[in-house]
Amino acid sequence: MRSKRNKTIDFSLEEASPELLEQILQPIKNIRGTRDKIINGDSFKVMKKLSPHQVSLALIDPPYNLNKQYDGLNFKKMTTEEYQEYTQKWINLLKPLLKDNASVYVFSDWATSISLAPVLAQNFTIQNRITWQREKGRGSQKNWKNGMEDIWFLTVDPNKYTFNVDRVKQRRQVVAPYKKDGVAKDWQATSTGNFRDTMPSNFWDDISIPYWSMPENTGHPTQKPEKLLAKIILASSNPGDFIFDPFAGSGSSLVTAAKLNRHYLGIEQSLLYCAWGQYRLNQVKNDQTIQGYTDGVFWERNTLAAQRKVMRHKN
Numbered sequence: 001m002r003s004k005r006n007k008t009i010d011f012s013l014e015e016a017s018p019e020l021l022e023q024i025l026q027p028i029k030n031i032r033g034t035r036d037k038i039i040n041g042d043s044f045k046v047m048k049k050l051s052p053h054q055v056s057l058a059l060i061d062p063p064y065n066l067n068k069q070y071d072g073l074n075f076k077k078m079t080t081e082e083y084q085e086y087t088q089k090w091i092n093l094l095k096p097l098l099k100d101n102a103s104v105y106v107f108s109d110w111a112t113s114i115s116l117a118p119v120l121a122q123n124f125t126i127q128n129r130i131t132w133q134r135e136k137g138r139g140s141q142k143n144w145k146n147g148m149e150d151i152w153f154l155t156v157d158p159n160k161y162t163f164n165v166d167r168v169k170q171r172r173q174v175v176a177p178y179k180k181d182g183v184a185k186d187w188q189a190t191s192t193g194n195f196r197d198t199m200p201s202n203f204w205d206d207i208s209i210p211y212w213s214m215p216e217n218t219g220h221p222t223q224k225p226e227k228l229l230a231k232i233i234l235a236s237s238n239p240g241d242f243i244f245d246p247f248a249g250s251g252s253s254l255v256t257a258a259k260l261n262r263h264y265l266g267i268e269q270s271l272l273y274c275a276w277g278q279y280r281l282n283q284v285k286n287d288q289t290i291q292g293y294t295d296g297v298f299w300e301r302n303t304l305a306a307q308r309k310v311m312r313h314k315n
């Protein structure tokens, strides 16, 4: 029997309410002006129909170059050349949709990055490569366990792009609080502990993969955490901007965009994943919290009690 604390969204299409499916399946009258929606379809077909020059931020979490099942649809590992062609194909469809000052983030594992990076470099300015230390990973007898992912930060223009560094500060516990003349240096003493709000680096070790007791968790095999997407969205877009995700999966980027008052559009080939995404989107009006992002800053792992205490004090 499933534990009461297990919040995983993993209902089947048969269990989904007709209203929920109707939200996804209702015919789209004006696809060019469509916003705040998940489209169930093939991105390579749908992207051709969208309006140009509207996207401020594209979040691209494509199938990595691995054998993977997505709701019964098989993605087969390709040769390097084939994967590069596949990447160039979605980039060609994405580019016309982007604004001149747009940013693009592409997720990848280290092996896929070897094929991916040269194609990204040919098409965009690579601003950075973020390492996400994601902890969970399958152990191996003959190799090092994979505990990280790459996130490529790209821009259309090398200089003109949004980057709100003050909105993505990291709140860290101060282990050795230093005082000069009795005054705290760069940190705050609070009733919940001593903290410093630090500048965010390109090494992200504060974000867990969604797990069963988290309300955002779904049955999707490669779901990204809302906290991770929130960092990107807050840094690289402004409220009201338009965010696009052509491989939307369980809708994590769309849900996070909605919580942060951005417009969004996602495309996903699996109706089941669209249904999980739409279910999550319908909950946003009741719950806009993003686990790990509290009081306008990002917190380290396992600090929920301290976060709650801070919010209690504020309220």
Ligand SMILES: C[S@@+](CC[C@H](N)C(=O)[O-])C[C@H]1O[C@@H](n2cnc3c(N)ncnc32)[C@H](O)[C@@H]1O
Binding pocket: 041, 042, 043, 044, 061, 062, 063, 064, 070, 073, 220, 222, 223, 224, 225, 246, 247, 248, 249, 250, 251, 252, 253, 267, 268, 269, 270, 273
């Ligand atoms: C790596 S997963 C994305 C997971 C997503 N970021 C999340 O948090 O749930 C890639 C997704 O792309 C979808 N996909 C693959 N090819 C597609 C295509 N041509 N059109 C639309 N969706 C596609 C897969 O079904 C899968 O859900």
